[in-house]
Amino acid sequence: MHRKPATTPLVDLPIGTRASVRALRETDPAARRLMELGVVPGAAIELTGYAPLGGAIRVRLGGHQIALRREEAALIEIRLGSWNEDVADAAGSGPTGDGTGATVASSAARVFAA
Amino acid sequence: MARAQPSSPARDSARLVPISIAGRVPRVALVGAPNTGKTSLFNALTGFRRHVANYPGVTVDVAEGPIRGLPTRIDLLDLPGCYSLDAVAPDERVTVQVLQGAAHQRGAPEAILVVVDAADLRRTMFLAHQVLELGRPTVVALNMIDVARRRGLAIDCDALAKSLGCPVVAVCAPNPDTLPPLRAAIAAVLQAAPRENAKQPPARKESYADAAARRFREIDALLSGVMRQVGKAQIPWSERIDDWLTHRWFGFPLLLLVLFTIFQLLFVGAQPLTDGIDAGAQALSNFVAARLSDGPLRSLICDGLIGGVGGVVVFLPQIMLLFAAIAALEDCGYLARAAFMLDRPMRLIGLSGRTFIPLLSAFACAVPAILGARSIPHRGERFLTILLAPFMSCSARLPVYVLFIAAFVPDQRLLGGVVGVQGLVMFAMYLVGAMAAIPLAWLIRRTVLRGAAAPFVLELPSYQRPRLRAIYERVIAAAREFLWRAGTLIVIVNLIVWALAYFPRSTATAQRIAAEPGFAAESDEVRAARLQAAYLEDSYLGRVGHWIEPAVRPIGWDWRIGMAAAAAFPAREVVIGTMGTIFGLGADQDESSTSLRDALRSATWPDGRRLITLPTALSIMVFFALCAQCSSTLVVMGRELRSWRWPVISFIGMTTIAYLGSWVVFNVAAALLHA
Structure with a gap:
């Protein structure tokens, strides 16, 4: 796990990288579609794969996956090492679950408030 | 329910x-x-x-x-x-x-x-x-x-x-x-x-x-x-499958394998049904022929109606199979992955991966593909998708390929019997349109539709088992549309072609043929065949045909193929019926086993050479692969782009490209075969 949070665009990262969205360059026309699909500041994002012929990547945002190009990925500013399991769980399909029945959405809300 | x-x-x-x-x-x-x-x-x-x-x-x-x-x-x-x-x-x-x-x-x-x-x-x-x-x-x-x-x-x-x-x-x-x-x-x-x-x-x-x-x-x-x-959440299985289906090395070959399998399946899977319909139409034709005396009515029913419509309906199983395959791929979520994997190559021609979904559905029919382009936000990309959709080999072209491949491409198997030559040629025909579309898209994107590349952001929905009901609906709708066209547009065009090819049937023709030297010495069968051929030559269709023949000779066609193709401009699948009518009329009426395939195989030039050889068959198929022979597509294109200019440009452009393509293929194939 990364100790120091580092801010970087979502490009040239290894598969499996988890981060949270810090900001989005919203002047780009693609930014709106990205936001509708859940790429908003604070969202947990995971790089799940690269396209076979390059160019595009796929990422997971909670319960769903989206495909986007390198250019669109460069619009997304992420903060490495700030992956929050709760954020991922809140969206429906986090990698872990402790089974205690804790209200995960509320902890997600705390993350956003912070 | x-x-x-x-x-x-x-x-x-x-x-x-x-x-x-x-x-x-x-x-x-x-x-x-x-x-x-x-x-x-x-x-x-x-x-x-x-x-x-x-x-x-x-x-x-x-x-x-x-x-x-x-x-x-x-x-x-x-x-x-x-x-x-x-x-x-x-x-x-x-x-x-x-x-x-x-x-x-x-x-x-x-x-x-x-x-x-x-x-x-x-x-x-x-x-x-x-x-x-x-x-x-x-x-x-x-x-x-x-x-x-x-x-x-x-x-x-x-x-x-x-x-x-x-x-x-x-x-x-x-x-x-x-x-x-x-x-x-x-x-x-x-x-x-x-x-x-x-x-x-x-x-x-x-x-x-x-x-x-x-x-x-x-x-x-x-x-x-x-x-x-409350329970243990897991990574959805759908995502783990994606690691393989969109794998950096295996993903792309797998996609090609999926597409290739569909085309092989079209040929193999539908064959029994196709044969059954073919035999049924033949039996019906024989049944009617045996109960009617020779004359215009028998010819109208056997050649014009059963021969024409039956020839088209034969391809229903294959069309249903193709629609089912595409519907299943889309419904299970794989098409979105294909779009993801193909974004890079599509980008080279100024499109994004998302246009792959409407363009693949254009392989079933261009009309829903053009309508489906409405979901593309980027205007230039939407235009280009609509213009390219008619180049994708739609299911109405399938009958032409099936007919000519089955009749003229040798049924050989390669690689230990796994890959058939016929299936391979079929796959190649499907690639022809797509290959022609690539330089064209590149050109259009750099001239008429200039602008920044369209963004590519696409949701990859979770995989699901294809819903049979949804596939059934799509297949039935396609079948109904196909049969409706076979019953209306194709019947009308066929009847016109039949009438033009049957009349005037003057006694002057019969007398001229009878007066030819050596005619009386021939057997009854040969005499009948020569008389039928002469009637066709002298028909209205024959006269127009001879007039246009110089235009189609360079691509290896005679006037009969030329007229059949010309009649197919309202809807390309008409060609099967018109060929059935034209070649059926030219053949001996009393011979019972004149399926269209046999009629085409035995057709000759006036000098007795085989009319259709492999280069001619390829030339016909390439022409149909590239030509804009579909009035519905052009109408929908004009409506969606809100201009009649695009369909006109598209029609002229595609017809020109089709002619040039056929010319190249015919000459190259002829040179290779004779080398």
């Missing part, structure tokens, strides 16, 4: 009083983000009884159907899926237009049913959150509740309803038991006094990103205490 269950719809709705808003049937708009199961829910609620609603102002057909199991009629409107109400793509704008009450004399629908995906609630609530701000009577359907449960999510509907301020009903569209509460909720909100602009959102000055972030913050607040992780 709905059976008598413990909670039957009738009993559930019995406590409802009849609803009538100003004496009219209330309408409920069904909205939802793509991949939330919106259409399944529509079908479940209305029992597939849909028709196109009267929305003259919008470009996309809005389906409408009455909700089943209610004492009074309530109509449900199936609006195009959208991620938000800040629409970009043309089809999404329609949803916004209808919700705002534009485009219909009666104004906005009386209530809104928003579908959200329970398994991906946070994101799909985005649209619901916007819809609720409209302040209109709204019901939220929490669809795919079963999937959410399997992922260990517990959702408290009552709490969610309280925080949203509207009814929330958990449903699972394929399960009819879950629907009665939803129906009751819809009826209830319609009965409640309309809360006009109950909570008008305060006007804010904020950027889109801030607004989106605020919305998600509010959604998280709404969901807190409503959604809990």
Whole structure:
């Protein structure tokens, strides 16, 4: 796990990288579609794969996956090492679950408030 | 589908009083983000009884159907899926237009049913959150509740309803038991006094990103205490499959393998059915021929009707199989992955991966592909997709390939019998159009439609088992359309061609042939055949044909092929029927086994050489692969691009390209064969 949070665009990262969205360059026309699909500041994002012929990547945002190009990925500013399991769980399909029945959405809300 | 269950719809709705808003049937708009199961829910609620609603102002057909199991009629409107109400793509704008009450004399629908995906609630609530701000009577359907449960999510509907301020009903569209509460909720909100602009959102000055972030913050607040992780959540199996299906090294070969398998399947899988229909048409023709005396009527029925229409109907199994395969690939979610993998190559020609989905469906038919391009937000990309769709080898070209490949390509197997040469040629024919489209797209993108590359952001929906009902619907619709065309347009064109090829049948022709030296010495069969051929030569069609023959000689055709192809400009599959008519008329009427394949094989030039050899067959197939022989496509193209100029350019351009392509293929193949 990364100790120091580092801010970087979502490009040239290894598969499996988890981060949270810090900001989005919203002047780009693609930014709106990205936001509708859940790429908003604070969202947990995971790089799940690269396209076979390059160019595009796929990422997971909670319960769903989206495909986007390198250019669109460069619009997304992420903060490495700030992956929050709760954020991922809140969206429906986090990698872990402790089974205690804790209200995960509320902890997600705390993350956003912070 | 709905059976008598413990909670039957009738009993559930019995406590409802009849609803009538100003004496009219209330309408409920069904909205939802793509991949939330919106259409399944529509079908479940209305029992597939849909028709196109009267929305003259919008470009996309809005389906409408009455909700089943209610004492009074309530109509449900199936609006195009959208991620938000800040629409970009043309089809999404329609949803916004209808919700705002534009485009219909009666104004906005009386209530809104928003579908959200329970398994991906946070994101799909985005649209619901916007819809609720409209302040209109709204019901939220929490669809795919079963999937959410399997992922260990517990959702408290009552709490969610309280925080949203509207009814929330958990449903699972394929399960009819879950629907009665939803129906009751819809009826209830319609009965409640309309809360006009109950909570008008305060006007804010904020950027889109801030607004989106605020919305998600509010959604998280709404969901807190409503959604809990009770079981063990796992990474969806769908994602683990993706690691293989879109793998950096295996993904692409796998995609090619999937596409190639479909084409092999078309040939092998449909063969028994095709043979059966062929034999049936032949038997019918023989049956009629045996009971009618020789003359125009027998010829009209056997050559014009059975020969023409039967020749086309033979290809029904293959067309149904192709539609089924594409529908299955799309429904299971694989096509979105294919779009993801193909983005890079598509980009080289100025398109993005998302155009792969309409373009692949153009392999079934260009018309739905052109209509499907409405979901593309980027204007230039949409234009280009529409212009390229007719180049993709649609199912109406399939009969031409099947006929000529079966008749003229040797049935050999390569690589130990796994790959057939015929299947390989078929695959090549499918590539011809796509290959021609590549340089063309590149050229158009650099000249007429210049501009920045379209962005590529695409949702990859979770894999699901293809729903048989959805595939069945698509296949049946395609089959019905195909048979309707075979029964109308193709019959009409065929009858005209038959009449032109049969008449005038003057006695002068018969006398001329009889006077030829050596005619009397021939056997009866040969004499009859020569007489038929002479009648055809002297027919109206023959006269026009001889006049156009110089134009088609360079691509290896005679006038008969030329006329059959010319008659196929309204709809390309007509060619099978017209060839059946023309070559059937030219052949001996009394011979019973003159299937079109045999007639084409035995056709000759006047000097006795075989008319159709492999180069000629390839030339015909390439011409049909590239030519714009489809009036429906051109009409739809003109309507969608709102200009008649594009279809005209497309028609002239494609015909030219087709002719040049055939010329090259014919000459290259002839040179290779003779080398």
